[in-house]
Amino acid sequence: MITKTEVERIASLACVQLDDEELNQFTIQLNSILEYFDKLAEIETELEEERQRNVVRPDDVTKSLTQAEALANAPRVENGYFRGPRIL
Amino acid sequence: MSHLERVEEALNAIRRSNLNAYITVDYSEARKQAEKADAGQLDGRLAGVPVAIKDAISTKGLRTTCASKTLERYVPPYDAFVISKLKQEGAVIIGKTNMDEFSMGTSTETSYFGPSRNPWDIERVPGGSSGGSAAAVTAYEADLALGSDTGGSIRCPASFCGVVGLKPTYGRVSRSGLVSYGNSLEQIGPLARTVRECALLFEVIAGHDPGDSTSVAVPVPDCTASLENEISGLKVGIPLDFFGEGVDPEVQTATWNAIQTLEDLGVSSEEISLPNLQYALSAYYVQAMSEASSNLARYCGIIYGHRIQKDHDWHTTFSENRSIGFGNEVKRRILLGTYALSAGYYDKYYIKALKARELIRRDFKRAFERCDALIAPTMPHTAFKIGEKIEDPLALYKVDINTVPINIANIPSLSIPCGWKGKLPIGMQIIGDMWAESTIFNIGFQFELNTEFNSA
Numbered sequence: 001m002i003t004k005t006e007v008e009r010i011a012s013l014a015c016v017q018l019d020d021e022e023l024n025q026f027t028i029q030l031n032s033i034l035e036y037f038d039k040l041a042e043i044e045t046e047l048e049e050e051r052q053r054n055v056v057r058p059d060d061v062t063k064s065l066t067q068a069e070a071l072a073n074a075p076r077v078e079n080g081y082f083r084g085p086r087i088l
Numbered sequence: 089m090s091h092l093e094r095v096e097e098a099l100n101a102i103r104r105s106n107l108n109a110y111i112t113v114d115y116s117e118a119r120k121q122a123e124k125a126d127a128g129q130l131d132g133r134l135a136g137v138p139v140a141i142k143d144a145i146s147t148k149g150l151r152t153t154c155a156s157k158t159l160e161r162y163v164p165p166y167d168a169f170v171i172s173k174l175k176q177e178g179a180v181i182i183g184k185t186n187m188d189e190f191s192m193g194t195s196t197e198t199s200y201f202g203p204s205r206n207p208w209d210i211e212r213v214p215g216g217s218s219g220g221s222a223a224a225v226t227a228y229e230a231d232l233a234l235g236s237d238t239g240g241s242i243r244c245p246a247s248f249c250g251v252v253g254l255k256p257t258y259g260r261v262s263r264s265g266l267v268s269y270g271n272s273l274e275q276i277g278p279l280a281r282t283v284r285e286c287a288l289l290f291e292v293i294a295g296h297d298p299g300d301s302t303s304v305a306v307p308v309p310d311c312t313a314s315l316e317n318e319i320s321g322l323k324v325g326i327p328l329d330f331f332g333e334g335v336d337p338e339v340q341t342a343t344w345n346a347i348q349t350l351e352d353l354g355v356s357s358e359e360i361s362l363p364n365l366q367y368a369l370s371a372y373y374v375q376a377m378s379e380a381s382s383n384l385a386r387y388c389g390i391i392y393g394h395r396i397q398k399d400h401d402w403h404t405t406f407s408e409n410r411s412i413g414f415g416n417e418v419k420r421r422i423l424l425g426t427y428a429l430s431a432g433y434y435d436k437y438y439i440k441a442l443k444a445r446e447l448i449r450r451d452f453k454r455a456f457e458r459c460d461a462l463i464a465p466t467m468p469h470t471a472f473k474i475g476e477k478i479e480d481p482l483a484l485y486k487v488d489i490n491t492v493p494i495n496i497a498n499i500p501s502l503s504i505p506c507g508w509k510g511k512l513p514i515g516m517q518i519i520g521d522m523w524a525e526s527t528i529f530n531i532g533f534q535f536e537l538n539t540e541f542n543s544a
Contacts, residue, residue: 013426075395
């Protein structure tokens with residue numbers, strides 16, 4: 001059982017703002033979905049999950065985006081930089 | 089017919105259409121490329137052929153929205169690897185097709201740009217998430233299309249629209265330039281009106297890409313050359329777990345009839361069981377959502393994406409940008425994924441999902457020690473009505489019951505038409521072992537040749 005307070009905490013972790021209506025609706029829906037996922041608890045196995053393997057390539061210098069291309073989709077740009085919100 | 093005439097026909101079909109299959113149509117560039125093809129300046133296996141691209145695949149200079157408000161104005165500065173391959177073969181990129189937002193859905197109803205419609209009944213969904221691609225190919229609004237399949241997103245709409253769609257082996261097609269949702273599960277794949285065209289498009293896009301560390305350097309088989317091979321002597325498995333009580337009896341009958349057709353062509357069959365399939369849906373959703381919560385962290389509205397007018401502190405600004413930029417299904421999956429990965433729940437959900445994945449993979453491996461391919465219904469039923477399931481997320485997830493096991497096991501699966509329920513198409517999957525795309529194309533082609541379910 002996931003409570004409204006927990007959903008709020010998760011939403012804050014995920015940087016997703018929810019209004020009251022969304023919070024209520026999501027709490028109900030998340031509970032029914034998580035209840036379904038509880039089926040996974042039945043699994044009793046010593047089996048190791050599949051190992052992931054790192055794939056590396058030579059660290060060669062190749063052509064990358066120009067500054068103008070990299071900035072082209074940014075909502076706010078200043079002096080060739082991305083402009084973020086204030087820190088202080 | 090000239091290439092320009094062929095492209096104009098598709099563009100006219102789009103203009104007259106009420107299917108909402110496209111988000112963006114590139115009229116002028118499509119005509120320009122077709123004229124080049126007519127002038128003999130384009131060559132390759134797809135010279136002058138109009139191809140539609142799911143809007144989750146990056147196209148340089150052509151808006152790529154992923155059907156999300158947050159990417160409404162995003163214009164990629166580079167082409168996806170598969171797009172470069174299409175262009176090398178002379179294909180004409182006609183436009184970007186509608187989809188569920190960030191590929192999260194089974195109906196194309198979660199698109200910010202409104203739902204697409206099923207060409208056989210416009211009150212019904214075309215399936216999803218690559219619904220626009222399937223609808224476009226069905227209605228001759230393109231000859232070929234690319235989709236992407238994380239848990240059934242190519243095969244579901246292929247089944248609902250009565251066309252052919254392939255989910256390739258994981259690692260077969262580069263994901264470079266595909267907007268990530270569940271990156272350990274998804275592959276770009278082809279949709280077409282016939283098996284032969286589908287196999288051709290697969291050959292064009294498949295192959296190793298040094299820019300995607302999950303793409304594998306194995307040779308791409310000549311699938312189109314082996315289509316004509318006899319299938320007599322092959323053995324197909326019938327996984328009864330795919331024929332559960334939730335599967336419409338008419339869909340079951342159509343699939344059993346298809347198996348009979350294959351037997352008439354000299355194929356033998358055997359009923360098999362995949363006991364861990366019961367965990368597939370939960371395992372799939374836990375893993376896909378966990379990956380989504382991580383993949384979609386990048387949409388903070390600073391480098392690209394929706395940005396609110398007035399900035400607050402960082403956390404509030406990010407949260408508001410995301411809250412306005414994302415639709416409800418995307419938010420739900422991010423929340424569930426964040427929860428599944430959070431302290432105290434990681435072992436309960438995420439690790440269990442990985443273990444289930446390994447068990448299911450082994451079930452399939454055992455099956456392919458005995459069988460050349462498996463035959464099963466693609467979807468438990470035919471296309472449902474727009475609005476019928478959208479209010480109940482869990483009910484909509486359950487529709488993916490027969491498609492997600494394939495992604496979990498990393499194996500390829502071809503969905504082809506195998507019957508009708510009234511005026512709605514029924515699709516079946518021909519599931520193959522790792523890297524065995526040419527076997528399933530061969531079976532699909534021979535089935536198509538000997539039946540008349542194909543609408544093309």
